[in-house]
Amino acid sequence: MTAIRSSRTRxxxxxxxxxxxxxxxxxxGDGSGVEDDGSAHVSSSSSASESDGSGFWAEEGDESAPxxxxxxxxxDSAASxxxxxxxxxxxxxxxxxxxxxxxxxxxxxxxxxxxxxTPVRRPLNHVLLTVTNTGSKTCHLYGYPAVRFGxxxxxxxxxxxxxPQAVVTLSPGESGYASITTSAADGTGTHGRTEKSLAVHxxxxxxSWDGLAPAHPALPAKGVHVDDTLRVSYWQQSRDDALxx
Numbered sequence: 001m002t003a004i005r006s007s008r009t010r011x012x013x014x015x016x017x018x019x020x021x022x023x024x025x026x027x028x029g030d031g032s033g034v035e036d037d038g039s040a041h042v043s044s045s046s047s048a049s050e051s052d053g054s055g056f057w058a059e060e061g062d063e064s065a066p067x068x069x070x071x072x073x074x075x076d077s078a079a080s081x082x083x084x085x086x087x088x089x090x091x092x093x094x095x096x097x098x099x100x101x102x103x104x105x106x107x108x109x110x111x112x113x114x115x116x117x118t119p120v121r122r123p124l125n126h127v128l129l130t131v132t133n134t135g136s137k138t139c140h141l142y143g144y145p146a147v148r149f150g151x152x153x154x155x156x157x158x159x160x161x162x163x164p165q166a167v168v169t170l171s172p173g174e175s176g177y178a179s180i181t182t183s184a185a186d187g188t189g190t191h192g193r194t195e196k197s198l199a200v201h202x203x204x205x206x207x208s209w210d211g212l213a214p215a216h217p218a219l220p221a222k223g224v225h226v227d228d229t230l231r232v233s234y235w236q237q238s239r240d241d242a243l244x245x
Contacts, residue, residue, distance in 0.1 A: 107212065108139035108170060109202040115215035117180075117198055119224065120243065127180040127224060128242060129200060129217070131235075133170040141168040141176045141235040143203035149195035149226050156180075162233035162245045177242035179233045182226045189227030196223040 106112075112135035118128045129147075133139050144162075146155040159181075168176040183189050200215040236242040 105138040105140060107202065107204050108133065108141045108176070110200070110213035110215040112139065113215065115200055115217045117217035117219060119220060123243060124185040125181060125183045126243065127182055128239065129178045129180065130175050131170070131215070132175040133172050136172055138169060138171050140205070141170065141202070142205055143207060144232055144234040145178050146201040146209050147180055147232055148199045148201070149224070150197055156230040156232055159231055159233050159245045162236070164234055164236060168235040168237050177236045177239050179242045179245055181229065181231050181245070182224055184227060184229040189229040192225060192227040194223040194225050195219070
């Protein structure tokens with residue numbers, strides 16, 4: 001029995017010695033024991049968080065961080081782009097306004113305009129007609145004025161060489177012009193007379209004077225001398241062009 005107990009004691013002692021040796025070797029290998037083990041574990045967890053977790057948070061940040069793209073923001077931008085295209089096509093905004101102004105232009109006539117007849121010194125025996133658009137829409141002065149002095153039954157002929165290259169267009173507030181040669185400068189005209197009233201008739205796009213209100217500009221109190229050389233120019237965009245003829 002004594003031999004058996006001694007044997008058991010030696011075995012236990014040897015086992016205990018082996019365990020202590022193993023612990024000693026572990027401690028010596030890490031340099032700071034259990035505290036280092038814990039520190040190493042924490043460091044490993046932190047690295048894993050930076051490797052896996054940082055990727056996750058970056059992805060979340062793209063979707064919800066301030067300054068990022070909010071849900072539905074892309075759709076709103078697309079809608080804005082569509083609105084802009086509609087504006088360019090004239091379906092809204094400035095496009096609509098421009099289309100309305102263009103299609104809303106009318107023929108200039110006695111209503112919505114102011115007509116003034118002014119005798120001028122140069123050229124001799126000329127009256128300048130000035131038509132100003134007093135309306136709210138752009139208007140066109142087509143062709144030339146049909147003028148009637150007093151009770152005349154016919155209108156004077158137009159000076160064909162005065163025809164402009166384009167129709168005279170008047171925006172609100174703008175003026176157009178035409179000249180009237182009332183009599184021959186050298187006195188060779190016949191059937192001379194003095195007239196104290198004037199009616200100015202306007203043409204439409206087709207060249208007709210029917211259905212448009214005439215203007216009745218005042219003449220000087222002493223009247224205007226006219227003869228059978230009476231003639232008119234086409235409507236002009238400028239005063240100087242009108243007085244060329």
